[in-house]
Amino acid sequence: MTEKKAKVFRPTAFAFPYLAVTVIFVIVPLILVLVYAFRGSDGGFTFDNFRKVFTEKETLSQLGQTIGIAALSTLICLLIAYPVAYILASEPFKKIAILSLLFIIPMWINFMLRIFALKSLLSMIGVEKSYGAAVIGMVYDFFPYMLLPIYTVLSNMDKSYVEASRDLGANPVATFFKVTLPLSLPGVISGISMMFMPIFSSYAITEAMGDMGTSVIGAKIASLFENQYYGSYGYGSALSFVLLVLVLVVMLIGNVLTNRASRAPKGGKA
Numbered sequence: 493m494t495e496k497k498a499k500v501f502r503p504t505a506f507a508f509p510y511l512a513v514t515v516i517f518v519i520v521p522l523i524l525v526l527v528y529a530f531r532g533s534d535g536g537f538t539f540d541n542f543r544k545v546f547t548e549k550e551t552l553s554q555l556g557q558t559i560g561i562a563a564l565s566t567l568i569c570l571l572i573a574y575p576v577a578y579i580l581a582s583e584p585f586k587k588i589a590i591l592s593l594l595f596i597i598p599m600w601i602n603f604m605l606r607i608f609a610l611k612s613l614l615s616m617i618g619v620e621k622s623y624g625a626a627v628i629g630m631v632y633d634f635f636p637y638m639l640l641p642i643y644t645v646l647s648n649m650d651k652s653y654v655e656a657s658r659d660l661g662a663n664p665v666a667t668f669f670k671v672t673l674p675l676s677l678p679g680v681i682s683g684i685s686m687m688f689m690p691i692f693s694s695y696a697i698t699e700a701m702g703d704m705g706t707s708v709i710g711a712k713i714a715s716l717f718e719n720q721y722y723g724s725y726g727y728g729s730a731l732s733f734v735l736l737v738l739v740l741v742v743m744l745i746g747n748v749l750t751n752r753a754s755r756a757p758k759g760g761k762a
Contacts, residue, residue, distance in 0.1 A: 532726060607633060638684070
């Protein structure tokens with residue numbers, strides 16, 4: 493009797509609820525999106541929805557603008573987050589845990605509340621809705637996603653490599669570029685992936701902070717699904733599927749780069 497219960501209640505059995513939720517709320521909706529992507533306004537099978545995605549100038553312009561906003565916001569976050577993470581992971585500050593919490597606590601607040609607060613602050617200093625304000629909103633909202641992976645890698649990094657580099661006569665600049673930076677690349681790549689991909693769908697920030705000429709592709713998809721015209725569902729689904737493929741490609745590239753960085757020789761030559 494005991495053996496039968498042990499066979500029934502295997503640890504893998506606890507994965508079935510998660511699997512059921514994944515199938516119902518992830519896989520099934522993706523299948524429906526794919527089905528609608530190949531359905532025309534008359535209900536028949538068509539490739540016109542995908543043709544429109546790659547030929548409509550407005551969509552291509554919004555996609556290019558989305559990539560531009562994502563790339564610029566990610567670059568600004570990286571340039572700010574790396575020095576901050578480096579300082580927080582250094583010995584004088586590493587023991588002060590409250591400093592890292594200061595960057596995490598804002599994430600507990602709804603992101604739209606944070607964006608409206610930032611919008612009010614920028615308005616007080618004379619910065620109105622614009623492309624630059626939208627980028628500032630993206631940087632403000634996604635900054636912790638860039639900071640935390642880099643900080644985690646730097647704080648867990650084996651300091652013996654840095655000490656060995658200094659013992660071999662390398663100066664601090666050479667030690668940073670030949671030891672610290674290569675060892676922290678997995679965190680950098682992870683931070684870029686965690687920030688770059690969500691920006692494609694974060695249209696609420698650009699609508700709150702950007703002007704009429706500032707828009708991300710997520711806003712286009714939302715407007716298509718909100719439209720009562722049946723044919724817009726197919727176009728919106730095709731655009732969503734293309735965006736999904738693009739995000740998966742970025743994830744794949746990020747995973748490959750992370751694996752290569754993890755397998756790279758530790759530290760290199762000093």
